[in-house]
Amino acid sequence: MEKKSKQINQNKMEKLVALLKRRGFIFPSSDIYGGIQAAYDYGPLGVELKNNIKRAWWKRFVQSKLDMVGLDAAIIMHPKVWEASGHVKNFTDPLVDCKKCKKRFRADHLLPANAKSPGYDKEKPFFVSDYQCPDCGGELTEVRQFNLMFQTFMGPLQEDAAKVYLRPETAGGIFVNFKNVVDSMRLRVPFGIGQIGKAFRNEITVENFIFRTREFEQMEVEYFVHPREWEKYFNEWLEIMKGWCKFLGIKDSNLHLQEIPESERAFYSQRTIDFEYDYPFGRKELYGLAYRTDYDLKQHQKFSGQSLEYTDPLTKEKYIPHIIEPSLGVDRSVLVVLLEAYTEIIGGRTTTTEATKELEVVLSLPYELAPVKIAILPLAKKESLVVMAKKIAQDLGNNYAVQYDETGSIGRRYRRQDEIGTPYCLTIDFDTITDQAVTVRDRDSMQQERVAIKDLDNFFKLKFN
């Protein structure tokens, strides 16, 4: 049974990845050169979906909240930022190489890989000499620490003094702007700063499509509180994040909130909750919520020599604010939205002979996230219909993402729109010329109704609100 479900899941991932390429959502990066490991490009529909997710997040986490402001910090920052944050010293993975087959492994990953061997005892301390290459059984090198930050050089000289990093997380840009934001925006604690942006980690192991890539995008909030109030705001953000998961269409049964025990938390964090998701490749991390105390601002105060103390304008109390951090990945959000929306209908939903397939795929995306909201389909490539259809597409295009499509049979065109998650298809037929009405088809119920062209605006306003 377990073996079978594993296979179904693997197939689901493969089928989804193939669909996303075929329908213009996600392509392997540099595809004509054979691709590059674990890098992906968002195609015409993928960029719409991704932008819709980012817009929805910004609206919910930043714009609609009176105590939130936004920021867009530079990717390349002063290298001292990453000394202060501990990334230069500690953002490392332990590496070992196989002397025989030259493969490279994360030392900590060898433990589970060897767990099945007789004599394995997970309580024992880790000695590389006790382990062999899980691939060929060869001897392993000593453990070396490998820093996960991408390095480059600023300016014309490739020397240590010019060394900079691509940011490994977006949070750093928020911490170092705390003072600028307080001074310029007249905000009183508690308040937060939200940011969406790219981050880079030179991961040793990349895996599972867009789940773990070396270049990725984050949506992060750093919320500044008085230390007495951290629990209250931690719980508030927890609820906001749960609501976000619901909005994305994540089923409760696929989502698991893990309270991270003290022994596994970062030393400065007093509470961390991981949002884990049941991906087809196993239960893994989706989002995180952490209470980071005053660690970040204290570190940056120490390394910059600038006071990051906050003075409450009413009570005149001086203190370093504490931080609650809801951290969400854009690419993982895209992945879970697609996994939740991907629906196969064995045997198909339609009975029209030409379009009947053994298997139909519908992407049941939330309306707000669908890359195309309305497809405009003239029944035939006759000029009278095409002219009307294009006029309707132009008009609706002012308010909605529309796609005009006149190629192939109507059944085939419906299938294509179902596969990309378009909520409504609008068909212009020969009756349209006389009755000035069109047929609107609902993606999920497949119900069709006749709507007058002049009422379309109102019709969709109701549907999409």
Ligand SMILES: [Zn+2]
């Ligand atoms: Zn080996």
